[in-house]
Amino acid sequence: MSNLLSVENLTMKFGGLTAIDDLSFDAKNNQITSIIGPNGAGKTTVFNCLTGFYKPTNGQMFLHKEDSKISLRKYTDFKIAYVAKVARTFQNIRLFPAMSVLENLLVAQHNELMVASGYSLYGLLNLKSYRDKEQLAVDKAKYWLDIIGLTHRADDNAGDLPYGDQRKLEIVRAMCIEPRLLCLDEPxxxxxxxxxxxxxxxxxxxxxxKQTGILLxxxxxxxxxxxxxxVVVLNxxxxxxxxxxxxxKNSKEVIEAYLGVDE
Amino acid sequence: MEKKDIIQSFKDSLFTGLIALALFGPIVGLRTASKGEGLYITPQWGIVFLLVGLCILGRFLINLNSARKNEITFFSKFTSKFSAITEDKAKHFAITAILFAVVFPFLPFTDRYFMDVAIMILTYIMLGWGLNIVVGLAGLLDLGYVAFYAVGAYSYALIATTFGWSFWICLPLAGLFAAFFGILLGFPVLRLRGDYLAIVTLGFGEIIRIILINWYEVTNGPDGITGIPRPSFFGLPFKRSPDEGETSFHLFFNLEYSTMHRIIFLYYLILVLALITNYFTLKIRKLPVGRAWEALREDEIACKSLGVNPTNTKLTAFAIGAMFGGFAGSFFATRQAFISPESFTFIESAIIVAIVVLGGMGSQTGVVLASIFLIGITEMFRDLEQYRMIAFGGAMVLIMVFKPKGILANRKPTILMHGDKK
Structure with a gap:
């Protein structure tokens, strides 16, 4: 199994506080890699570094692509999702609550649709090429909605869904950008x-x-x-x-981190 | 309703009265009058008590109304029925409204005054629709929208008076200038949201106005620009006696000369401009960029995580909103034939924002209703002169009390998977 992500000596400091200290691990293609640890262990900080929300103090993160590798440090903000194809979900669900379920999934395909609509020009002229592309995007959304069984609610507001469905919707919305790495924060x-x-x-x-590695x-x-x-355990x-x-499950260090040391 | 509720409402309204007293006491109660050499204070407690009494009574009535939530009041029944009709038959409603707008100049009761008011209402509708892109769709509270209106008006006036180009060339240029200023404002405020954004945009509106006042060489300062060319009917001017070699509108069509021709033409001009704005907004809302605006309003961080570029998305919203403001500004300049910084004060921005918010954020029909309601009511009470602003305030309070989310607050999805169920 080939490597998908390698994190090397990642360090993140907030002022005097070291949230992540010299962390290295690998995640492989078509595998689920879990990051666990007690509250405040720095798990979400790792995600925020990977997905461009924070700029790490030190260290490198590489995404492997066939023979080449790209450094995630080079990309910030929306480019992580757009160029590097790293998608994420959030600990507290971040859907677009006043928009319909289908619209949520279409926003995830924004960049392809933007090109298809000729940066709005073809769309305003209502050209067939754009309408076809839009139909493809709707079909893709339907494909994912069928999988999570929410097709019948496609036209309802995302905020009106039950909590569990919102979680699933957020995951498939992230999948709509066809990510190579999917980062899930407490799904x-x-x-x-x-x-x-x-x-x-x-x-x-x-x-x-899907050809997607999952970080969880x-x-x-x-x-x-x-x-x-x-499994990677942080403390x-x-x-x-x-x-x-x-x-x-049987590691002594992990049990100690969660339950404390026997006196 | 229980007795307890009544006592509670009464206490609450007495408290309101106390606040009213604190406000009206010094502001209205103590009037300064100059007698001889100095200023003297003349108290006028009668008016104060009248105002305070009105506040208490009004608050009490509102409290009573909200206490009987389950009993349907006449007003709420009326408004809910009204919104139900407009939502169910949105298409019919829109077509009827447009038809009415088209035949309006030829209705028997329509006179010069009605036409002027209608043109004014349509200008505000267009501004409201333009601002709706920025505030309603993209969720960027812009309190300086009048700046783009001013940029449009001044660019039109300056280009038209300097180069003498026709309205149809100046109009797109003015729109482009305004869009450029939209981007100019957009860059520094990209990171701001909510209240902070509102303050900066408010400042931007004032900066533009103050530049207009002080840049005397270009803008002619507080004196304004006069002699802005009137629009012509595709080359036919609306003049009683046209210049040599020119044919005027009434001669060409063999009509009796009337000043109403120009007014009617202006009316149709702003109607068409407003409808273009509306059509464009309705179209672009259904395109990826429109969806990205709404997504940005809902959650910017989620947008970034999906690869949506927030910078470009915000800037397009600012630019397109500003462009329509600029179009409206050119229209204003050509209609008035005279503009000065006086026309572009903060109150204009406030009125436009009020129209968008009271109409129901993002609702196109809501903007129309709120414009007619707010501008129409203020005009109806024009005889009261300065007190007409009370009618404006009253209209705002009424909408906020009975329709806190705006007159029409329902959002329809931009795309449906299962088609319309009805």
Whole structure:
């Protein structure tokens, strides 16, 4: 299995506080890599560095593409999604609540549609080439909605969906940009066991059917242990363990980090 | 309704009265009058008590109204029915409104005054629709929109008086200039949102006005620009006695000369400009860039995470909104034939924002209704002179009390997967 992402000596300091301390790990293609750790361990900070919201103090992050590799440090802001094709979801759901479910998925295909609409010119002239491209975008949205079973609600406002469906919608919205790496920040937070199981199914589907590596931050161990191929454990910004789900479960360091040391 | 509610409302309205007293006491109650050498204070407590009493009564009535939420009041029944009709039959409503607007100049009761008011209302509708792109769709609260109106008016006036080009050449140029200023304003405010953005745009509006006042060599300062060419009917001027070698409108069509011809032409001109603005907005809302504007209004961070370029998206919103403001400004200049910085004060921006917000953010029909309501009411009370602003304020309060989200606040998706269910 080839490497997709390699993080090398990543360090992020906020003033005197070191949120991430010399972190290195790899994530592979078609695998789910989980980052776990107690609250405040720096997991979301890693995501914010990867997805261009923060500029790391030190270290490198590379996304491997066939034989070449691109440095994520070079891209900031929206270019991470646009050029490097790294998509993410958020700990607190960030949909466009007053827009319909379908519109949410179309905004994710903004850049292709922008070109197709000739930067609005062809669109204003209502050319057939644009209408065809728009139909393709709608078909793509329908494909993903069929998978999460929300096609019948495509025209409803995203904010009116139940919580669990909003989570799933945010994930497929990120998938609509056809990412090479999908970063999920606590996708199972607030889900009931049935919804968690559905989420596992969706993530497994993305992993096997799409050429997408998944990076996952999660507290829900049923999700982490159920689907992770590789687990990275952080505590106070440092990597304390790395291995398979089973190895992690039995690791002394991990148990100590979560439960404290026996006196 | 229970007795408890009534007592509660009464207490609340007494408190309102107290605030009213604190406000009206010094402002209205103490009037300065010059007698002989100095200024003397003449108290006028009678008016103060009248005003305070009105506030108490008004507040009490509003409280009573909101206390009986379940009982349908006449007014709310009327408004909800009205919005239901306009939403269900949006298309019919729009067609009827446009037809009415088209035949309006030829209705028997239409006189010069009505036409002037109608032209004014249409100008505000156009400005409202232009600002709706920035405020309603992109969610960027712009309190300095009048600046683009001014840029459009001044560019039109300066180009037309200097080069003598026709209206149809100057109009797009003025629009382009305004769009350029839109981008100019857009750059420094890209990182700002909400209140901060509002303050900066407000400052921008004032900067433009102050430049217009002080840049005497170009703008002629507070004296303004006079003799701006009137528009002609595709080369036929509206003049009683045309110049040598020219044919005027009434001669060409063999009509009796009337000043109304020009007014009617201006009316149709602004009607067409406004409808173009509307058509353009409705179209672009359904294009990727329109969806990106709305997405940006909803959540900028999510937009970035999806690869939407927030800089370009915001700048296009500012530029296109400003362009329509510029068009409206050129129209204003050619209609008045005289412009001065006086016409572009903050109150104009405030009125346009009020129209957009009260109409229901992003609603095109809402802008029309709010313009007719706000501008129409203010005009109806023109005889009251300075007190007519009370009618304006009253109209705003009425809309806010009964329709806090705006007259029409429903948003329709830009694209449907399952088609219209109805």
């Amino acid at each position: 199972a937070a607030g889900l009931n066991p049935k919804e968690s199981a559905e989420l596992n199914k969706l993530l497994k589907f993305i992993k096997t059917e 931050i999660e507290h829900d161990m049923s999700v982490v242990m159920g689907i992770s191929d590789h 106070y910004g440092k990597k304390i363990f790395e291995g398979t789900a089973n190895q992690t």
